[in-house]
Amino acid sequence: MTIPSRVGICPDLRQETFELPAQAVSVADARNRAYQRLRQWGIAPDVCSTARLVVSELFTNAVLHTDSDRIGCLLHVADDQIRIEVRDQGSYASTPMLHFPRSDEERGRGLLLIETIAQTWGVESAGPGLGHIVWAVIRP
Template sequence: MAPPSLPQSLDGLSGGASPRRSDVFAVLAVPAAVGVARSNVRALLARWGTGHGTVDNAVLVTSGLVTNAVMHGAGESIVCRLRTDGHRLHIEVQDENRGGTLPALRSPHPDDQSGRGLVLLDALSSDWGARDALIGSGRVVWAELSPQPGEALGTVPPAVPHLRPAPHPADRAPAADE
């Protein structure tokens, strides 16, 4: 089974006032991937200037999606994609499973030890769904989140490295003992 594709980041391709931002990362389909994905999403959204409440919701959604991909994906890797247009945050988690069943919202019994991931996803997102991956094998489960009231969503412009030429030795100031 081929691993999910890794598209290139689209940072900086802004066509309007709100910057369009995107990023992608892959994790192994092991239980420890859930914590890695949470950390990656938290750090990424902080760099984008996303408000704390929106970051917390995105981390919870990502955690549930990656947990489901680890438990039900039956593959070796998971790809996480995030993008924003400044108004909504779109999160995708792609696993390597193309099974006949898609994730379905259910009502877990209070004593059930699992089954709440999609309930949280439904409560925290403005929209969500699942589809087969466009490239390669697998399934993509996605969610869209709106920023919390009064919070920014990805408004910090992409970082551009500032490169300065190294000074020529003749341009440096003489040392005090010279």
Template sequence: MNTTIDRLPTRQQHRHSPPSSHLPLSDVQHAARAARHHADKVLTAWGIPPAVIDDALVVISELVTNATLHTRSGPAELHLLVEGRQLVIAVTDACADSIEHTVPREDSADDHGRGLAIVRALACAFGCHRVADGKRVWAQMELQAQAA
């Protein structure tokens, strides 16, 4: 199956293609900040509702932080894509290890793994799959802000 997440755009957009953006993240120390700044500018320019942008920036921060913490063999990349009524956020890195899809126990003193629980809470779908030189962790978010 050739899903959007499998075929994220890698070259210039055409006039009728959905909005997309790609940002290489080579500076590990400042990658999360650079990704948030880039995404805020891009998503605002695309007219994404502010509440969705706020949640997307949290998701981006978590995914990029995980990629930079666990990738020692190369840089990461942030991909943003609007398709239909969903925003696809994907972070590709050079580490082939899959992510853990577990949430820490309530009584656990371990702080690791909580970021993916946050991503899971904010996204309507999320997952991970291998790509040629590593893995891609992705999240899909509804473009309509959820009523509180």
């Protein structure tokens, strides 16, 4: 599967896509790109910070739990909501789902955090063998 290679900005729609290597160092780049673009679109700083956290968690999950080479991200602002999508190329051991870790576990709270701060979120298959799209919607 190839993540659409078209990287760009559509200012009228306030939509941007980008993709980065599926490496831990890319997580910071993804969250900073999201924050900066949303600020350029006039989104309030606190909402941009929430979106940055969502991008960070979803991107981290794709890096850690898939065998992707590249990970794509879509930011879309319309109708008083921000939709964030992270698309991987790989396969998860299972479909991404909420995990309720024990208090002594150090990991496993990413989607629980998304559940708490997003209005809604979900997972879609990109097609057989084509990875997943994990998305979240937040409202300013």
